[in-house]
Amino acid sequence: MTMTTTQAIITIAAVVLGTMATRFIPFIIFPEGKNPPEFVKYLGTVLPYAAIGLLVIYCLKDVPASSNHGLPEAIATLFIVWIHKWKKNTLLSIGGGTVLYMILVQTVFR
Template sequence: MSRERALLIIMIVAVCTLITRLIPFVLFGGKRKVPLAVSYLGQILPPAIMATLVVYCLKGANLFSASHGIPEFASAAVTALLHIWKRNVLLSIAAGTLCYMFLVQSVF
């Protein structure tokens, strides 16, 4: 692929990505008052989106593969339980990640 074309492709991806991020601000930004329905959604959506992102991250775990998704779900459980217990973000993330790295590198 020519370098000009590569540059064009990157530009298109950049612009389209920006468009998706701009949409709510173009629709509801400016000086206008934000519609109630939107501020309501803005307020209650984060937990729902976070749930979606967790599912998105764990979607790669294949229950029918050799590892049966054990590294993913075990490490997610370590992270969650430790966080419920200690409430320390960095501790939970470090423990969960180390657990995952150990499992995928040495066990499965």
């Protein structure tokens, strides 16, 4: 099923408005010079860690079902933690962990 030109324009406009709203509304609600509520400050400190924890749990949720008892996942996870503690570079941690995991599952733990 294809969209008509009108439907495509409406869809693009809705996406643009949604993106702009999520970018601009926080600056309208909390202008410069006005302190945000303590609850918002608290969420700003805890939500990044909660999101990372959620992503880790989501990535590792199917590990017991794997045939290698989670060994490549455990090795890659420990490597990610180690390299991040050592270099403190998020992209290096993610990239290095992904490369190591792919090497492990494609060569070592076939």
